[in-house]
Amino acid sequence: MLLAPIIWVLTVVIMYFFAAKVWWFPPPISQHGLAYDAQFMRTLVITGIIFFFAQFALGWAIFRYRDDGRRASYSHGNNKWESIWTSATAVLFVGLVLTGTKIWVAVHLSEPDPNAVPIELMAKQFAFSFRYPGPDGKFGNTDLKLVNDAAGNPFGLDDKDPAGKDDVVSASLKVPVGKPIKLIMHSRDVIHNFFVRELRLKQDIVPGMEIPLYFQADTPGTYEIPCSELCGLGHFQMRSTMQVMAEADFEKWKQEQAANK
Amino acid sequence: MPSSITSDIIKPPSPPRGGGGGGGGSDGWGASRRASMTGLMVLLAATTMAFAAFTSAFVVRRGISNDWVALPLPRIVWANTAVLLASSLLLELARHSLKSGRRSAFNRYWTAGTVLGALFLLGQALAWRELNTAGIFVATNPSSSFFYLLTAAHGLHILGGLTALAYVDVQALRLRLGPGKRTAVDVSAMFWHFVDGLWLFLMVLFLVWG
């Protein structure tokens, strides 16, 4: 029947677009990204094989067993086949989860690097703000009542606190290449989400919670940060960038910013 | 008439079969009673889930922040609990009487149980009044938010149960409580006992974690 070739053609076309990577991930810029892509590939291959065989079998059944006068076979099933494909599915699916566990554990459940560069992120409707501690390595106190976006104080830095005097505030994220980063995330109003495609990482930013995200970027460049949790009418334009630069440039930038305060 | 909520069941001409409607048949009183019991169980399952959701919200909220201030339980709540337990007891005495055919005893016990049920609701309103007077409102503290919420949700179920109890009572007092309404008696009583038990659970929640 006509449906069989249609299913087959659709299957091939769909698989083509995956195989040819017509619309694809941007290249990864971290070890995590490489591990991520490997797990994605494993999953793609397994699901791709299942996809192909399931759609092919469906099409074949439609074609081969169309009514041509024969009698249908009377069968209530086949326990052997039932057990085979049930176990195979269970093994494959649970296996995929287990191979991916290492990646998940590495991101969220491993011992944090004590030398990670701390950077604070403040998400609000509809912008990201970043704060870098100065040479004292300490973040200054903040107070919600002191927040003044127009005057360039989205964090509500308390200028009476000496620890905050050297804090650098910026609208974009700048990180030194090849160094572990600890991004400490807060939200000032609703739930937002920090996402960098090239890092293969995202994390909801939840008001009332302080959420750390550890990562390391190994390739210099500028990467877009699209907010990835509905936060209101400006969600689609809540954008920032992450610039990965040589460590020397990073330090120089921070000094320049502090000097200009 | 057959389409109203209060209809008695008209036993249809059933095929001659041993066991009447109590077996697998879908006709007559057997299936009707069983279906009503199943329906009640389903309703109780839903109520349980709703209160389970509230309880987990309670536990989570209490655990995540340090702004929880224990609520001083209004003393009248103890009296209300006793009244509610007594009403359940009276309903059981009523059902017992009905089983042995003592209709007027049933009427007395059932009416008393219903009245005590209404008294419980009144007492809960007084408990709210007591809290208001002490300056404790819904948004005062998470503990008070939950108290008002849980007593209101429970109170709504009491109201529903009271409606059922009152209906049975009216039917009984107007001498319209035929054998076909036996299920209504049992279902309302069981619902009432459940809501009673639910109240005991809430009391434990308030006393131990409130």
Place this chain on the structure above:
Amino acid sequence: MSSPVVHAHHAPQGFIRKWIFSLDHKVIGIQYYFLALFSVLIGMSLSLLMRYHMVHPDAKVAWFAKLWPTAAQGGIMTPELYLSLMTMHGTIMVFFVLTTAPQSGFGNYFLPIQIGAEDMAFPVLNMMSFWTTFLALVVMVAAFFVQGGPPLSGWTGYPPLSAIGPLAGPGEGLGQTLWIVSIAIFCGASLMGAINFIATLIDLRCQGMSLMRLPLTCWTWFVTAILGLLGFAVLLAAGVLLVLDRSAGTSFFVPGGLLVSDQILSHKGGSPLLWQHLFWFFGHPEVYIAILPGMGVTSQILSTFSRKPIFGYRAMVYAILSIGFLGFMVWGHHMFMSGMSPYSAMAFSVLTMAIGVPSAIKTFNWIGTLWGGKIHFTTAMMFALGFVSLFVTGGLSGIFLGQPALDLYFHDTYFVVGHFHMIMGVAAIFGMFAGTFYWFPKMFGRMMNETLGKIHFYITFLGVYCIFTPMHYLGIAGNPRRYSDFTNFDFLGKLLPVHSFMTQAAYGTAAIQILFFINLFWSMKYGKKAPMNPWNATTLEWTVPSPPPFDNFGGQHPVVNHGPYEYSVPGAPRDFIMQTDPVDVHAE
């Protein structure tokens, strides 16, 4: 609680009693079906508006300004209007289409007949459940017409966005409140339905209809009712808490330290994650509510038109039960990125993969049913076959999303949107189409037009693949969801051609649905008269006239002697044995 009504002597009289406040489960089923049909038209129109805006965000459309003078000044759709349309699209489709027609529509009509009962256990409650659903729809639609319009927080309504009122945007005032009230009313209606379905299935089966002789449709309606029963109660609780946060100053979901529009809010101590847990505890079973009845219908139709018993009936039943059971244990996979414990994420992930197994069993068994069969390609069969193909495609993308490691990229991208649309927005809908073509003869006493049906099927099948498969590619490219336009990011600009393609496919596919509506309404009046059993099928609904009398079996009490899928039994006089045929089929 009303007692089962015995219709033996009393057919309803009068138009109101017969068609408006009917107690007849068949009429109520049709009422639900038409409510869903009306809702799907609204939901589909909303999606077409959304797709248009995504590709032409700055377009001036004159009648936008007429419809929405504030939200579309100068005829340009504002982002907040887009988000409101998106919120209502999801809400109306999930609740008023996918939770009504498959279960309360077809289920109401056919569960009692398929088990040999005269009606549902509580006909008055049944009537009330429909009108309560109708009231919920009225309240929901009212949100379009109040000041500020409908809410913009998505069908998932996450606080704080949904809890802080008009500060969060237009629609977050009265619109959001009406949304919560409508959902709460819907929860009540759903509970009433669940009481009926469960009591009817457990207590009103006719003689010989054991559990293992139930058609698979009945199993799915049964498990779906249980899912709804337990899930909607939790949603109701969550809705109550949200209303209190919005209007009574409580802080269940809203933490302290919030600054919105230069105002420091007075809430403190609440947890946004608490809402997510409560919502998704309902939300995940909800999606199984949306798909299970479609699976039941597919099993029914594949068996009928392959002239073969269902492959592995017992396994299918266990699969339905496992999906129902496990469905309550996987909700956290919607929350992998939420900030909840990474350990919980791992637990939810394993359970999520586990639930893939019964789904796979069902798919293999459907193909197994076809294998060695004698396939008749009626329109109903085409849609059932389409269901299988779409379920494979949509289900497999879940294997990616069920792994938190991969969700680190895919959460909140179009990969997710593609996944759930394939499963709910297409496969489940195909289940409804299949059910319509299969049961229309029984419901309306006439046959639908097969040619029109097949044309509609082929174009729709190709169309939905064109609309929703590209979403997976967009997800791989990192396209976030719930964006009203894509002009602010370099990487999104490159993806606009894909969006254009999807929009055109959407318009084309939507347009072709007119064929279905023409077929449906024309056939009701002018279709060829339908015999009692046009498909030579085996289950009980095919033993009664088309349409059935008001008490289904004309006062008779069916006795069941066979399982539901006895097709092509060797030695039998015909290629099917009806469930009520005598035990010895050769005896006449």
